Amino acid sequence: xxxxxxxxxxxxxxxxxxxxxxxxxxxxxxxxxxxxxxxxxxxxxxxxxxxxxxxxxxxxxxxxxxxxxxxxxxxxxxxxxxxxxxxxx
Amino acid sequence: xxxxxxxxxxxxxxxxxxxxxxxxxxxxxxxxxxxxxxxxxxxxxxxxxxxxxxxxxxxxxxxxxxxxxxxxxxxxxxxxxxxxxxxxxxxxxxxxxxxxxxxxxxxxxxxxxxxxxxxxxxxxxxxxxxxxxxxxxxxxxxxxxxxxxxxxxxxxxxxxxxxxxxxxxxxxxxxxxxxxxxxxxxxxxxxxxxxxxx
Numbered sequence: 508x509x510x511x512x513x514x515x516x517x518x519x520x521x522x523x524x525x526x527x528x529x530x531x532x533x534x535x536x537x538x539x540x541x542x543x544x545x546x547x548x549x550x551x552x553x554x555x556x557x558x559x560x561x562x563x564x565x566x567x568x569x570x571x572x573x574x575x576x577x578x579x580x581x582x583x584x585x586x587x588x589x590x591x592x593x594x595x596x
Numbered sequence: 597x598x599x600x601x602x603x604x605x606x607x608x609x610x611x612x613x614x615x616x617x618x619x620x621x622x623x624x625x626x627x628x629x630x631x632x633x634x635x636x637x638x639x640x641x642x643x644x645x646x647x648x649x650x651x652x653x654x655x656x657x658x659x660x661x662x663x664x665x666x667x668x669x670x671x672x673x674x675x676x677x678x679x680x681x682x683x684x685x686x687x688x689x690x691x692x693x694x695x696x697x698x699x700x701x702x703x704x705x706x707x708x709x710x711x712x713x714x715x716x717x718x719x720x721x722x723x724x725x726x727x728x729x730x731x732x733x734x735x736x737x738x739x740x741x742x743x744x745x746x747x748x749x750x751x752x753x754x755x756x757x758x759x760x761x762x763x764x765x766x767x768x769x770x771x772x773x774x775x776x777x778x779x780x781x782x783x784x785x786x787x788x789x790x791x792x793x794x
Binding site for chain 2: 515516517518520521524525527528547548549551552554555556558559560561562563564565566567569572574575576577578579580581582585586588589590592593596
């Protein structure tokens, strides 16, 4: 029988994400803490999504606006077309 | 004797060189936001045209590249607004939510997370990691991926993100949750689990 205070891992994952977005209300905070105390998987999940958030922020600080990947190139046709449009503008 | 007071913006910008100097950079930037090559090309073109028209407003306080990037960002945001007006986010109710596949009947995660944590010192400089990251980002459901990038990379306020995507705060939280679930899973499978085998 599910106790009122037991949340599932799916619910915990959602709360862990919400925790990165706003201040959880006390009741949800308690449910989450109880669950994390008993569920290593969710505890690790929470640490990982928090760390990924921080990693992206560190990256933004270090190389703002740097594309994540830079090996794509405009096609020759696109380059020609854009140059033509600029000449005509 | 040339007067510094009369230095016009024409001395600061070189439109004839823009495509060669910045084309690929801007293209890659746009690809990080719109995934589709044709859309990205069009956005780069729109940005160049807009820049040409507003050359006088360029004061040289930032570099040409930064200025052009700013214009491209505006075009990208306009593009988002238009595309989400035309095709509103549809799968918010979770009927086609891929994240349900990650949980079993007891709502427990099918695959327990491996014991890894991203190491910024190691990863920030690693191009291979960011290529994998972008691959994972591109596999996210469209709205979830867009919301996530606008928040975590572009660092926009959630209110602005909601207005742009035409969604409520509540929808936004659902999308961020989905993005995190799927992105973490993808990175685990395609990077962190493989590291030990290299």
